[in-house]
Amino acid sequence: MRSFTKGIYRNDVKLLWLLALPGILHFVVFKYIPMFGNVIAFQNYNIFQGVFESPWVGWFHFERMFLYPEFYEILKNTLVISFYSIVFGFPAPLVLALLLNELRQSWIKRPVQTLLYLPHFLSWVIVGGIFTQLLNPTGVVNKLLASYGIERIDFLTNPDTFVGMIVSLGIWKEVGWGMIIYLAALAGINPNLYEAAMVDGANRWRRMWHITLPSLLPSIVVLFLLRIGNLLDANVEQMLVFMNPLVRDVGEVIDTYVYSVGLLSAQFSYTTAIGLFKSVIGIALVVGLNQLSRKTTGESIY
Template sequence: MNGQELLALNADSAATKRTGFWRTLKRERYLWLMVLPGILYFIIYKYIPMLGIVIAFQDYNPVRGILNSPWVGLKHFSNLITNDAIPRVMWNTLVISFYQIVLAFSFPIVLAIMINEVSRSWLKRSIQTIVYLPHFLSWPVIAGIFYLMFSSNGGVTTLLGQWGIQDFNLLSDPDHFRLMLVLQLIWKESGWGTIIYLAALLSISPELYEAAKMDGAGRFRQIWHVSLPGLRSTIMILFTLRLGNVLDVGFEQVFLMLNARVSVVGDVLETYLYSTGLVSGKFSFATAVGLLKGVLGFVLIYGSNKVARRINGRGLY
């Protein structure tokens, strides 16, 4: 086969691929129309704003804009290293995130197994509905409930005062603030988090439970040897995603509950970025911190995915 014939064959192959692509696109046009809003959302709100990352290397001035602001290289990253507030807010973020992983991540697994063990279908549906409901409450509503209950004149505080427990103020107690945030998250999101685990439990073959029964396994042994292994791949995937967001502890929740007395233990990276970037107008420095946060998140999710593939044989990608 000479060169001209090879070029002609390649051209025919490329034309066939283009024709096949447009034919497939036409055949699946309604599916693509359904996906289109999601694609546009990510393009408009996730990818296009990434162009603004360049201000991390500038002394950004809103009046002059991105194109005319002076370039300063790694100045803001060096300031980040020498900034005294960064270690404090980073430590607070990591501690709260650790509490969330240990308690809030594992609680839906336990709750899903408990719900799955309920034999009466009407009772199981009722429990699911009750534990799902807090998810549909916004964080401002939950913050308002806690302020009404636990402020200095709140119902719980007043009741405890009548029982002789004085000076109890959960909202301004630095020793219990982080735990309160995690308990709020557990109450609000644990029921919703059970959906995926319950679906994974339903996919486990009933024959495995029957075989375990025939081997003399009780309910706890069945959970340990059948239910938990059946959930392992789901747990690893969700844990990988959670590690990618280890520096995200929930801006809205922390911001609404934060006050001057607990800021030393409650001021996290997200609230610090808000106060530094938007309130103080240090846009370039806040962008540098956010860029570093994104890089660390990428490294964590990549590393945890490698570990998940090694342990479980599969990962996110």
């Protein structure tokens, strides 16, 4: 009987590995093998000579990156947009999930949840076309402001409002999708905890503060660390859709700079060096904050 059980277990393990094989191959082929291409950051890469015959230049491209006069302005723009996106965008899905969790009428809860995560499935080209029409000086929003005697606001070409618009649209588009993760975590909380708290006289606020949030802490920590790891990443598609020369001083970020220099000017080694710089910063942030989170909250991603 024991040998029969071991045989079933071994077959199940083999089956699980077989099911996981496509995912493993995907990561190996498209994630790990391309990492060897980072070597061109230390070369003067030529597509005709290839990786093995292109001349080595050492740290030249990294020096060029840091000596570029506008690089620090671009880095500042990236950090500003990412900072506002994290400060205002990261808590938004959690707050929405907590509010929806308090709704008891499912006929309201389900349609609202669907409407909130529906924008995630729209491309930035579609979103850009819609909001360009809504926010331009003759659009619906400015006509509404003018009807109340408020001066028209040029959202799309005014540097003072561009960053706020970009951050707000990013939150609006992705907040519902992030909310789903927290709703799934909320569904896994033991309802007996809430019943015991109600017997002890805890109101909704107390139950949320002492049961819901502590139960969500592992999910919050993991999502926050993953978000911090992408601190230097900006949604290049969104920025390219809304970018224009009048707001380039505040809207030019690392990804759009890499796009213009790397793809349009074919400076592959230089842009690879920039990408490698971003990756090193992201890894350092994740590792450092992961250690800090483990010591302070006891939660970490590894």
